[in-house]
Amino acid sequence: MSAPRPLAPAALLNYGLFGLPLAMVALPVYVYAPQFYAGRGGLSLAAIGLALLAVRVLAAFVDPALGAWMERARRPYARYVGLALAPLLLGFGALFHPPALGGAGALGWFLLALLLVYAGLGLATIAHQSWGAALTQAAGERGRVTAVREGCGLLGVIAAAGLAAWLGYDGLTLAFGACLLLAGALLLARAPRPPAPALAHVATASAPGRSALAAPFGGAAFRALFAVLLVNGVAAAIPATLFLFFAEDRLRLGRHAGLFLILYFTAAAASMPLWVALARRFGEARAWVGGMLLSALVFVWAYALGAGAALGFGAICLLSGLTLGADLALPPALLAGVIARAGHSGRREAAYFGWWNWGVQMNLALAAGIALPLLQWLGYRPGQDGPTTALAAAYALLPCALKLLAAALLWRAPLRDC
Numbered sequence: 001m002s003a004p005r006p007l008a009p010a011a012l013l014n015y016g017l018f019g020l021p022l023a024m025v026a027l028p029v030y031v032y033a034p035q036f037y038a039g040r041g042g043l044s045l046a047a048i049g050l051a052l053l054a055v056r057v058l059a060a061f062v063d064p065a066l067g068a069w070m071e072r073a074r075r076p077y078a079r080y081v082g083l084a085l086a087p088l089l090l091g092f093g094a095l096f097h098p099p100a101l102g103g104a105g106a107l108g109w110f111l112l113a114l115l116l117v118y119a120g121l122g123l124a125t126i127a128h129q130s131w132g133a134a135l136t137q138a139a140g141e142r143g144r145v146t147a148v149r150e151g152c153g154l155l156g157v158i159a160a161a162g163l164a165a166w167l168g169y170d171g172l173t174l175a176f177g178a179c180l181l182l183a184g185a186l187l188l189a190r191a192p193r194p195p196a197p198a199l200a201h202v203a204t205a206s207a208p209g210r211s212a213l214a215a216p217f218g219g220a221a222f223r224a225l226f227a228v229l230l231v232n233g234v235a236a237a238i239p240a241t242l243f244l245f246f247a248e249d250r251l252r253l254g255r256h257a258g259l260f261l262i263l264y265f266t267a268a269a270a271s272m273p274l275w276v277a278l279a280r281r282f283g284e285a286r287a288w289v290g291g292m293l294l295s296a297l298v299f300v301w302a303y304a305l306g307a308g309a310a311l312g313f314g315a316i317c318l319l320s321g322l323t324l325g326a327d328l329a330l331p332p333a334l335l336a337g338v339i340a341r342a343g344h345s346g347r348r349e350a351a352y353f354g355w356w357n358w359g360v361q362m363n364l365a366l367a368a369g370i371a372l373p374l375l376q377w378l379g380y381r382p383g384q385d386g387p388t389t390a391l392a393a394a395y396a397l398l399p400c401a402l403k404l405l406a407a408a409l410l411w412r413a414p415l416r417d418c
Helices: 009-016 019-039 045-073 077-095 104-135 139-166 168-190 209-218 220-250 254-282 284-304 310-341 349-377 389-412
Strands: none
Touching: 009 104, 009 139, 009 168, 019 045, 019 077, 019 104, 019 139, 019 168, 019 220, 019 349, 045 104, 045 349, 077 104, 077 168, 104 139, 104 310, 104 349, 139 168, 139 254, 139 310, 209 220, 209 349, 220 254, 220 284, 220 310, 220 349, 220 389, 254 284, 254 310, 284 310, 284 389, 310 349, 349 389
16 A cells, blocks of 8 residues: 655645644733733732633633534534634734723733633634644654644744734734634635545544543553643743743843744744654654753753843743744644554544643643742732742743653653554
8 A cells, every 4th residue: 555645835834824823822822911911901910820720721621522522523624713713813802902991800801801712712723733633644744744833833923922022912913813814714725634534433433422522541642642741831831921021020131022032933943844854763752852851951041040141041042942843843743643543543633632732721721820829929029129039940940840850751651653
């Protein structure tokens, strides 16, 4: 039997480009929104952290249900992408254009806008990732699909960082809307469709209710990969949540925050081909372990930086950005391999990615819901003169310790043959 033909670059781009506007949503929500509502909304760090925790926990528990619903509904993934466009547009616009409210009103608006954003983002992300996992089960092709999608996502992150710094939130909102509609149109009209079995369940794959939700956890490989996702995800989410506070109050370089983000994500985008090549040579799991170890080795030095350390922080952003490519390109490819190894390709991608997004949301929820109130309890106050040692430790040391733990878990996981 001949090997399947590789997907054409144009077809991959038509599929992957939708990752760009999804990333334009994600960066502002978990990086810019906390500082935005602390400054303009007058909300405390504890209130913001608890609001993010509540909404993300809710979204986390909704995502597996969305995945199971998609599995049972037996509809093309394109249908769910179309349903997600309206809440994404409305929620993002509301989040960064609140009316003149204060106190409980500002908090209520923040919560409602977040709910809209996460409803659209969860539906779109699960459908888009499931679509990609169903396109091919070939090991080499899996890496190409995820690398193109996540590379486009990195371009979206870079665009969001640059536009927020250059045009403010008005320009960012308009650009996001245009990108979402254009990329969505290309995905729905021009992207390759999964093979027919991916859109039709066989009789043994249609178990309803609780069994459909629990099916991914029946395999040891998925349970191991999911544990790695949780630990490594919290390690990444904590510095993302604290980045603007660290740049502003520890480094006193808040005006350059956008440039640091652009440098970081540009390095990650440039590293994508390298990590795909390393995965082909050594396997996706081994390559990801290497990326984690390098990330911890580089990022730990951020703890030693003080006010005005632009060159040092720029070097850390560049080098740690190069390791980020592994975190983005390799885990979804590993998950596609786990799905294929379990015999669920073409049938249960949505169920797996529903739980995958549960993990992502819980990572973000824990990072905001624990780190922000803890820093407030330790005496850190944003924008005020005072000690920043606790901020630096939370930003740099804790994530590195978690990275090392995640690498150890991945090394021991039964994933090298996926």
